[in-house]
Amino acid sequence: MSFADIHVSYLLSQLLVGLINGAFYAMLSLGLAIIFGLLNIINMVHGAQYMMGAFIAYLLLTLLGIGYWPALVLVPLIVAGLAMALERFVLKRISHLDHLYGLLLTLGLTLLIEGAFRQGFGSTGHPYQIPALLRGALRFGTVVLPVYRAWIIVASIGVCAATWYVIERTRLGSYLRAAKENAPMVQAFGVNVPRMINLTYGFGAGLAALTGVFAAPIYQVSPQMGSDLIIVVFAVVVIGGLGSISGAIMSGFALGLIEGLTKIFYPEASNTIIFLIMMLVLLVRPAGIFGSIATIAVGHSINVATQRSRELDRAAFLKIAIPIFVVACAAPFFVFPVFLMETLCFALFACAFNLLVGYAGLLSFGHAAFFGGGAYITAYAIQALGLPPEIGILLGVAAASLVGLVFGWVSIRRQGIYFAMTTLALAQMIYFIALQAPFTGGEDGIQHVARGKLFGIIDLNNTMALYFVVLTICGAGFLLFYRIIHSPFGQILKAIRENEPRTVSLGFNVNRYKLLAFVLSAALAGLAGSTKLIVFQIATLTDVHWSMSGQVVLMTLLGGLGTITGPLVGAFLVVALENYLAPFGSWVSIIQGAVFVVCVLSFRRGIVGEIGAAFKSLGTRDRRKNKIVPQRQRPADTNLR
Amino acid sequence: MPNRIDVGEKLLKVRDLHGWYGESHVLHGMNLDVGKGEVVTLLGRNGAGKSTTLKAIMGMLAKRSGSVRLRDSETISMRSDNIAHLGVAYCPEDRGIFASLSAAENLMLPPTLRKGGMSIDDIYSLFPNLRERHNAPGTKLSGGEQQMLAIARILRTGSDFLLLDEPTEGLAPVIVQQIEEALKRLRATGYTIILVEQNYRFASMIADLHYIVENGRVVDRVENHSLDGKLDVLKKYLSV
Numbered sequence: 001m002s003f004a005d006i007h008v009s010y011l012l013s014q015l016l017v018g019l020i021n022g023a024f025y026a027m028l029s030l031g032l033a034i035i036f037g038l039l040n041i042i043n044m045v046h047g048a049q050y051m052m053g054a055f056i057a058y059l060l061l062t063l064l065g066i067g068y069w070p071a072l073v074l075v076p077l078i079v080a081g082l083a084m085a086l087e088r089f090v091l092k093r094i095s096h097l098d099h100l101y102g103l104l105l106t107l108g109l110t111l112l113i114e115g116a117f118r119q120g121f122g123s124t125g126h127p128y129q130i131p132a133l134l135r136g137a138l139r140f141g142t143v144v145l146p147v148y149r150a151w152i153i154v155a156s157i158g159v160c161a162a163t164w165y166v167i168e169r170t171r172l173g174s175y176l177r178a179a180k181e182n183a184p185m186v187q188a189f190g191v192n193v194p195r196m197i198n199l200t201y202g203f204g205a206g207l208a209a210l211t212g213v214f215a216a217p218i219y220q221v222s223p224q225m226g227s228d229l230i231i232v233v234f235a236v237v238v239i240g241g242l243g244s245i246s247g248a249i250m251s252g253f254a255l256g257l258i259e260g261l262t263k264i265f266y267p268e269a270s271n272t273i274i275f276l277i278m279m280l281v282l283l284v285r286p287a288g289i290f291g292s293i294a295t296i297a298v299g300h301s302i303n304v305a306t307q308r309s310r311e312l313d314r315a316a317f318l319k320i321a322i323p324i325f326v327v328a329c330a331a332p333f334f335v336f337p338v339f340l341m342e343t344l345c346f347a348l349f350a351c352a353f354n355l356l357v358g359y360a361g362l363l364s365f366g367h368a369a370f371f372g373g374g375a376y377i378t379a380y381a382i383q384a385l386g387l388p389p390e391i392g393i394l395l396g397v398a399a400a401s402l403v404g405l406v407f408g409w410v411s412i413r414r415q416g417i418y419f420a421m422t423t424l425a426l427a428q429m430i431y432f433i434a435l436q437a438p439f440t441g442g443e444d445g446i447q448h449v450a451r452g453k454l455f456g457i458i459d460l461n462n463t464m465a466l467y468f469v470v471l472t473i474c475g476a477g478f479l480l481f482y483r484i485i486h487s488p489f490g491q492i493l494k495a496i497r498e499n500e501p502r503t504v505s506l507g508f509n510v511n512r513y514k515l516l517a518f519v520l521s522a523a524l525a526g527l528a529g530s531t532k533l534i535v536f537q538i539a540t541l542t543d544v545h546w547s548m549s550g551q552v553v554l555m556t557l558l559g560g561l562g563t564i565t566g567p568l569v570g571a572f573l574v575v576a577l578e579n580y581l582a583p584f585g586s587w588v589s590i591i592q593g594a595v596f597v598v599c600v601l602s603f604r605r606g607i608v609g610e611i612g613a614a615f616k617s618l619g620t621r622d623r624r625k626n627k628i629v630p631q632r633q634r635p636a637d638t639n640l641r
Numbered sequence: 642m643p644n645r646i647d648v649g650e651k652l653l654k655v656r657d658l659h660g661w662y663g664e665s666h667v668l669h670g671m672n673l674d675v676g677k678g679e680v681v682t683l684l685g686r687n688g689a690g691k692s693t694t695l696k697a698i699m700g701m702l703a704k705r706s707g708s709v710r711l712r713d714s715e716t717i718s719m720r721s722d723n724i725a726h727l728g729v730a731y732c733p734e735d736r737g738i739f740a741s742l743s744a745a746e747n748l749m750l751p752p753t754l755r756k757g758g759m760s761i762d763d764i765y766s767l768f769p770n771l772r773e774r775h776n777a778p779g780t781k782l783s784g785g786e787q788q789m790l791a792i793a794r795i796l797r798t799g800s801d802f803l804l805l806d807e808p809t810e811g812l813a814p815v816i817v818q819q820i821e822e823a824l825k826r827l828r829a830t831g832y833t834i835i836l837v838e839q840n841y842r843f844a845s846m847i848a849d850l851h852y853i854v855e856n857g858r859v860v861d862r863v864e865n866h867s868l869d870g871k872l873d874v875l876k877k878y879l880s881v
Binding site for chain 2: 171174175177180181182183186187189190191192194374
């Protein structure tokens with residue numbers, strides 16, 4: 001065998017791996033596109049449904065002895081059934097709300113399902129045997145093609161083609177396409193649209209489950225096999241555009257192949273290549289390769305605040321801020337200071353996130369990149385470069401702002417859910433950099449970072465000194481946040497949130513404001529991450545993982561989107577929850593997921609928001625009692641859209 | 642012309658119909674009757690609640706109360722797809738043509754609900770323009786063609802009760818005339834029609850009865866043969 005032969009067979013085998021991944025991307029993004037088309041939901045739980053597919057196949061085999069071939073039919077039906085129940089009893093209840101809530105709800109469900117599987121089956125992978133019929137390999141000269149992989153490619157192309165045919169060429173498909181445009185009209189023609197939606201969701205989830213069964217013999221079956229894959233699929237969807245069925249299929253296969261090629265020529269970039277392509281596509285063709293301008297217009301900007309943002313005048317602000325400050329000063333003498341510092345850092349992080357989502361209406365799903373990025377850079381500056389902590393923090397903030405500038409520049413080209421998916425995918429790039437770059441310590445992260453002396457005077461190893469430094473930093477961050485949202489700049493952000501086209505027509509360069517908000521938010525998130533590093537002396541992959549982005553969303557949602565004190569309350573609760581549940585393993589994730597779901601379903605204003613609303617209605621009732629004609633209250637939901 | 646008003650029994654009885662868009666109360670107790678085979682118009686200013694009434698009858702208004710009896714079925718809490726199965730079809734003001742479907746697909750989209758729908762040939766003889774354009778994407782058709790398509794596609798389904806929302810709005814006079822002819826033919830075939838109109842001259846050419854709508858209520862009922870005598874009253878209602 002000559003060198004050239006090895007090279008060719010290596011090339012072909014990598015291309016084959018790429019094609020297999022492409023098949024999975026294509027099937028998953030096809031399911032996402034179908035579900036999005038009819039339900040207007042970005043089905044975050046798609047990855048979990050894929051995982052359930054693989055897992056149920058594994059369980060059927062090990063518990064009941066039901067093999068691969070029956071599983072190929074049974075598993076998609078089981079998952080589709082579960083998904084239809086989910087649509088009927090849960091998703092339907094938020095169908096009239098903004099896309100954002102669908103994203104948050106399905107994210108919560110993902111945490112819940114993955115946590116439950118981890119709790120039940122542990123996080124180690126389980127092998128699944130290739131069925132007897134598909135073992136062995138085909139040989140073409142020096143090139144070896146395993147039969148199972150050939151089967152996957154043929155089968156997935158078949159499934160994609162059949163789905164395309166049904167949607168684009170049949171009568172049922174014309175109902176689907178029409179309902180995607182104008183569901184009430186189709187229903188008025190006598191079509192049972194609610195059932196059609198239910199079946200469509202079931203079909204999409206079943207497709208994910210089928211992909212899971214396909215994948216089971218290739219990858220290890222584990223509870224987290226879906227979540228990382230689904231982020232890549234989001235990038236595929238952003239590249240292809242959700243509008244077109246054939247676009248989803250083609251970009252899935254093409255990107256899988258490109259990924260395979262990258263593995264051959266520049267393996268270091270193989271994890272990030274799809275995200276890089278996504279950036280390029282967004283810069284050149286923001287609507288995606290197969291998307292049209294019309295699909296951009298559809299993705300209108302997200303308006304998350306379900307209430308008028310609670311603005312506080314200075315007196316009211318001081319009335320709240322001073323007691324909080326007093327409590328914060330006294331607290332370390334009664335409560336474990338590290339817990340308080342963690343709460344403060346996360347509160348600042350949530351505050352930074354809230355600036356973007358609650359005031360500019362931009363839901364970023366990638367804030368872990370800034371938080372964790374800040375932590376890594378600070379850790380590197382202190383440990384490797386030997387810089388003092390204050391310089392380390394400044395560098396961390398600067399790095400986060402820079403990353404924020406680049407990400408913001410790319411992502412504000414898309415709106416709504418596309419913005420959310422874009423930020424999620426971009427942040428995943430930072431995750432892979434943290435995993436692979438030489439200076440980040442890979443799986444271990446950067447550990448035992450010395451706290452040092454602030455300005456060479458204050459010894460940060462003294463817990464109380466550290467606490468007050470952290471309190472000062474975070475307090476300054478909160479004040480800056482308060483200043484921003486009450487400045488003319490903040491008013492314009494709110495105007496963009498309420499009605500972007502109107503703001504444009506008033507002559508504002510909306511993108512510049514969005515970008516600045518993005519950078520400010522990234523800088524504050526970086527500050528939170530750097531400060532957290534000083535406290536915990538460790539920067540790890542957890543800090544940059546997408547679940548960290550999810551956590552900050554949870555904190556803000558729980559406390560109250562678009563409220564000033566909400567993130568503080570939310571951060572306190574989530575950090576407390578984590579600390580108390582830490583011994584119970586995956587229960588943290590299960591409970592966080594459940595809290596997400598409950599918040600979205602019945603508690604959308606968050607704790608602070610609900611309390612505020614309750615006070616408001618109380619006030620209205622009092623005024624009515626006093627026979628003063630009450631000013632008509634703006635109903636809570638009218639500022640949506 | 643025969644007096645068509647006492648031709649049949651009442652097909653639709655609307656009593657004290659209220660309707661809301663979100664929080665805003667739009668219909669304030671509509672009352673109206675439509676007999677089988679009648680052509681009835683709802684006349685009134687912009688925002689009077691005419692289109693909303695059609696949507697409420699069709700079940701497309703999420704929040705509604707009162708009573709809508711259609712062929713002896715109470716439909717006030719029914720879903721729009723079930724209401725459609727009672728043989729009523731709706732043509733919205735914006736025509737509701739689907740951009741991602743071709744003209745032919747748009748035409749064939751509504752499922753057949755009852756026997757007695759028009760055949761494709763009948764439809765093409767009613768609207769000859771559609772035959773030539775059947776492969777074009779739905780929204781590439783001209784405004785008039787879209788309007789014809791929107792009416793044509795609900796004729797296929799076997800529904801004999803049509804709710805037409807301003808079918809002449811924004812169309813050239815020659816097209817309006819074509820639609821007028823088509824509606825006259827439908828009327829002669831025995832279709833029952835509620836027509837929302839702002840143009841009472843057009844309405845008077847085809848309708849048996851006019852309901853004047855103001856502030857979400859029916860404020861007057863004018864039979865077509867007495868329309869000329871009531872022009873002054875009508876002008877008072879319709880002028881801005």
